[in-house]
Each structure stands twice: as C-alpha cells, then as structure tokens.
Amino acid sequence: MNGRADKATTTRTRLERGRSALGPALELVHTGRAPTRAVLTSELGVTRATAGAVAAELEALGLIRVDSRPGAAAGSQGRPSHRLSVDDTGPVVLAAQVHADGFRAALVALGGRTVATAPGCVTVSSDPAQVLGAVVAEGAKLLRDSGRRCVGAGLAVPSAVAEPEGTALNPLHLAWPAGAPVRDLFIEQVRAAGIEGPAFTGNDVNLAALAEHRHGAGRGAAQLLCVATGHRGVGGALVVDGRLHTGSSGLALEVGHLTVNPEGRPCHCGSRGCLDVETDPLAFLDAAGRDPGPEVSLLQQSRDLLRTEYGDRSVRAAAEQLIDRLGQGLAGLVNILNPDRVILGGLHRELLDADPARLRAVVADRSLWGRSGSVPILACTLDHNSLVGAAELAWQPLLDDPLAALT
The missing domain is CATH 1.10.10.10 (Winged helix-like DNA-binding domain superfamily/Winged helix DNA-binding domain)
Structure with a gap:
C-alpha cells in the first residue's frame, strides 16, 4: 500500500x-x-x-x-x-496601434508572425473612444475573415501609460486629453466587439523594445536599451532580463525629455532642446529646409529624404546635426544605464544606417571610463515592432500559464 x-x-x-x-x-x-x-x-x-x-x-x-x-544535417x-x-494554425491575438497619422490593426500568431493586417491611415480624432472603436472594428473584421481563435488583445499608444490606472498621460501628438483612460476604453471596445481574452495597453516604444528583445535585434541582450522616433517625438525603453523596466508607476525611460541642446526648440514638457523635438522627423525636415507635406507621414517623408537625397548638402548637414544630438543623448543614457546593447528605431535607425561611424564616435567620445563606447548600437529589425509588442502583451498570460489561459 x-x-x-x-x-x-x-x-x-x-x-x-x-x-x-x-x-x-x-x-x-x-x-x-x-x-x-x-x-x-x-x-x-x-x-x-x-x-x-x-x-x-x-x-x-x-x-x-x-x-x-527531422532530417539530419549533412555530416552530422x-x-x-x-x-x-x-503551430501555424494555432490561436492568434489582436494587436492594435494608434499613432499621429492613423492606426493599424493586426492578427499576430505565436512566434511574432503577423497573420493579417489592416492599416487605417486616417486623421486621428480628438475622441479616443471613437479612434479605439475604429481600430478594434478593423481587428474584429480580420478575426471574422480568418476564422482563428483569439486569446487576447494588446494596444500600443504614443504616450506614457500610467500604472495601475492605464491612463495616457501625455498623448501630445494625438490631440487626446491628458489622462485619457485608454486601457478602460480599449477593454470596452474589445468586449463590445465580442473579442475573447484579456486586453492590455502600453507605450509604443516600450512594446517595440519588448518585441525586438523576443524576436528581433535585441535577442540575447541582458540589458537592452531601445531609443526610437515615432511619427512624431522620441521614446525609450529598457528591457532587463527579459522584462520591461517600467518604474514604480509605468513612467520610466521617458528619454524624449533629455536635454541635448539647451538653446534649442521649445518642448511640450516646458523645457528646451529635448531629444523629442531635436531628433524627430519634424526636426529633420526643418533642419533640411523641407516643408512637410500632407501626402505621407512625417516619418516616411524623412526616410525618403535620407534615402534619396543624402548627397544634397542641406540634407547631409541636417542628418549630421541630428546624429550629433542623438549621440549626445545616447551617451548620457549609456553612462547611466550601462546596457549591453542599444537598438534604434524609426528615423534613428535611418540615421544610424546613413552614418554609423559618426554616431558611434559621438557616443564613444562622451563615454565614461572608455567603456560606454564599446556598447553595440544596432538597428531595430522588425517591421511594425510596436504592433508585435502589443501582441506580446496579449500573449503574456498564455506564456505564463498555457492551461489556465486556454481553459
């Protein structure tokens, strides 16, 4: 017995x-x-x-x-x-992103693979409930067309998201009211659309960093620093041992408000010369003497200018100015945070591609103890990484406990 x-x-x-x-x-x-x-x-x-x-x-x-x-490798x-x-036929999550030039909805499978996507390049209204209703409606249509099981939803927004309230404290480029309850609004829209599973909301650059750490340029990094431009502004994130460092209330790594030019442009935060207004797409177009057009996003206009007119003296001078200010900001962050890898997204990725030696030299010149200059600085590699990161939020309950999440 x-x-x-x-x-x-x-x-x-x-x-x-x-x-x-x-x-x-x-x-x-x-x-x-x-x-x-x-x-x-x-x-x-x-x-x-x-x-x-x-x-x-x-x-x-x-x-x-x-x-x-499996087939054996030759010589093994x-x-x-x-x-x-x-499993390519397994469940999916709904990922959504809102930015200054519109929104995008997508279905994302395990492995970070996008199954279907629906861009919505529209003028973003000042009513967050209306915008989130539109992006969720697009996602719900994708789900109906796919016939796939959905186990959750995630939303990326260009704002710091306060915890535990889930409010967007500074949606500066969306004309949304400060403190908009984006998490509650997103949950309401997801439930109204009949979409199953929990719903989450996070800052777009935080989520981009999480996606890159799991599926892109940040794989294997123990202390990953991500700095990126959106369609407007600059954001940052830190992933430590696989988890986002969000601080005591979700507001850590607001690197856009690091001063890099004390006599520079006025910033929305009340200071002057912040990364947010000195190294974003609008700053680049201004420095190059180009008037922004309404046809495509500021980010796309900046990318096109760098790729097609870098030989132009004014464009090169503007790029060098932004690279120097970006490098100054990165050096300060590297000296403080001591990451083992830095990844750059948005326009910053394009600036790195345009003149990697100049950017790395600026960071190295301002490094402490001669060590910070040796930190690898790489370009983000994922398309729509904030969307993939929003999906990662939605996948987390399943990754924590598959049986509980599915039953």
Missing part, C-alpha cells in the same frame, strides 16, 4: 513539475530559443522524458508542432533531435 502511494505521489509530482514547465517551454519555442527538444531539455533543466511530455502537451493544446522525424552523426516550432 505504501509503495503504491509513493508511486502515485511520485507520478503526481512529475505531472505538476511538467505542467509548471509548460509556460517556460512555450516561451522558449515562441522566441525561437528552443528549436529542438534537446535544446528545450537543456534550457528547462529537466530530463529528456519530462521535456518530451511537456512538448507533447503543448502540441496537444494546439500551440506548437513537434517534428519527430547520431539521431537528430525532434524539431519544435509554433
């Missing part, structure tokens, strides 16, 4: 241990860090049998696929390990 009870206890313990590993295992496959069962076994620190059971359960839940007969010896990948 005792032997039977001991065996039952051992079986129950193994089962509980395996279930507790479901979330970490799914995250490893989701982020591409466990392409095989052998790697999964090593990363989880479990036995091969336990890793196999975990993979089998995730496959049964419709989340991953296990290829038990021994039996190849089972290959793991996300």
Whole structure:
C-alpha cells in the first residue's frame, strides 16, 4: 500500500513539475530559443522524458508542432533531435496601434508572425473612444475573415501609460486629453466587439523594445536599451532580463525629455532642446529646409529624404546635426544605464544606417571610463515592432500559464 502511494505521489509530482514547465517551454519555442527538444531539455533543466511530455502537451493544446522525424544535417552523426516550432494554425491575438497619422490593426500568431493586417491611415480624432472603436472594428473584421481563435488583445499608444490606472498621460501628438483612460476604453471596445481574452495597453516604444528583445535585434541582450522616433517625438525603453523596466508607476525611460541642446526648440514638457523635438522627423525636415507635406507621414517623408537625397548638402548637414544630438543623448543614457546593447528605431535607425561611424564616435567620445563606447548600437529589425509588442502583451498570460489561459 505504501509503495503504491509513493508511486502515485511520485507520478503526481512529475505531472505538476511538467505542467509548471509548460509556460517556460512555450516561451522558449515562441522566441525561437528552443528549436529542438534537446535544446528545450537543456534550457528547462529537466530530463529528456519530462521535456518530451511537456512538448507533447503543448502540441496537444494546439500551440506548437513537434517534428519527430527531422532530417539530419549533412555530416552530422547520431539521431537528430525532434524539431519544435509554433503551430501555424494555432490561436492568434489582436494587436492594435494608434499613432499621429492613423492606426493599424493586426492578427499576430505565436512566434511574432503577423497573420493579417489592416492599416487605417486616417486623421486621428480628438475622441479616443471613437479612434479605439475604429481600430478594434478593423481587428474584429480580420478575426471574422480568418476564422482563428483569439486569446487576447494588446494596444500600443504614443504616450506614457500610467500604472495601475492605464491612463495616457501625455498623448501630445494625438490631440487626446491628458489622462485619457485608454486601457478602460480599449477593454470596452474589445468586449463590445465580442473579442475573447484579456486586453492590455502600453507605450509604443516600450512594446517595440519588448518585441525586438523576443524576436528581433535585441535577442540575447541582458540589458537592452531601445531609443526610437515615432511619427512624431522620441521614446525609450529598457528591457532587463527579459522584462520591461517600467518604474514604480509605468513612467520610466521617458528619454524624449533629455536635454541635448539647451538653446534649442521649445518642448511640450516646458523645457528646451529635448531629444523629442531635436531628433524627430519634424526636426529633420526643418533642419533640411523641407516643408512637410500632407501626402505621407512625417516619418516616411524623412526616410525618403535620407534615402534619396543624402548627397544634397542641406540634407547631409541636417542628418549630421541630428546624429550629433542623438549621440549626445545616447551617451548620457549609456553612462547611466550601462546596457549591453542599444537598438534604434524609426528615423534613428535611418540615421544610424546613413552614418554609423559618426554616431558611434559621438557616443564613444562622451563615454565614461572608455567603456560606454564599446556598447553595440544596432538597428531595430522588425517591421511594425510596436504592433508585435502589443501582441506580446496579449500573449503574456498564455506564456505564463498555457492551461489556465486556454481553459
């Protein structure tokens, strides 16, 4: 009797241990860090049998696929390990983004893959409920057309989002009222559309950094600093050991209000010469002597100008001016935060591509102890990374506990 009870206890313990590993295992496959069962076994620190059971359960839940007969690589010896990948037919989440020039809705699968997208390049009204209703309606249509199961929704906005209230404190380029309850409004619209699963809201650059850390240029970084322009303004984010550093109330890393030119342009925050107004697309167009047009976004106009007219003296001078001010800001951030990688998005990515040596030299020249100048500065690699990051918010409950999220 005792032997039977001991065996039952051992079986129950193994089962509980395996279930507790479901979330970490799914995250490893989701982020591409466990392409095989052998790697999964090593990363989880479990036995091969336990890793196999975990993979089998995730496959049964419709989340991953296990290829038990992978082809061996040329010249390799021994039996190849089972290959793991996300299930292309599995559930999706609704991702939404609002910016100064419109909005975009998308369905995103595990692995950060965009399944369908619906851009909405419209004038963003001053009523956040109306805008969020429109973007959710586009997402709901995508879901109906796809027939896929939705397990959550995430929204990226160009504003600091205060916690725990979920309010947009400074939607400066949207004409929304300060303190707009964007999280509650988004949840209301998601529920009204009949979309299942929890709904989340976050700052667009924070979410871009999270997406790049899991699926893009930030993979493998322990302390990842992201600085990026949106369609207007500049934002920053820090990912530490895989998690966003948001501070005590969600407002950390408002790097756009770091002064880089004390005699510069007045900023919305009341100061002068902030990164936000000295290194964003409007600042670049102004410095190059170009009048912004209404046809496409300021960000796209700036990109086109850099790519097609960089040989023009005024365009090159404007780029060098922004690079110097961006480098000054990055040097201060690197000296304070000591990241092991810096990634740049939006117009800043284009500036890095235009003259990487100049930007890195500015940062190195202002580095402390000669160390900050050696930090890698890379371009973001994901298209629509804020959208992918919004999806990551929605995926998090599933990554934390797949069984609970699906049942």
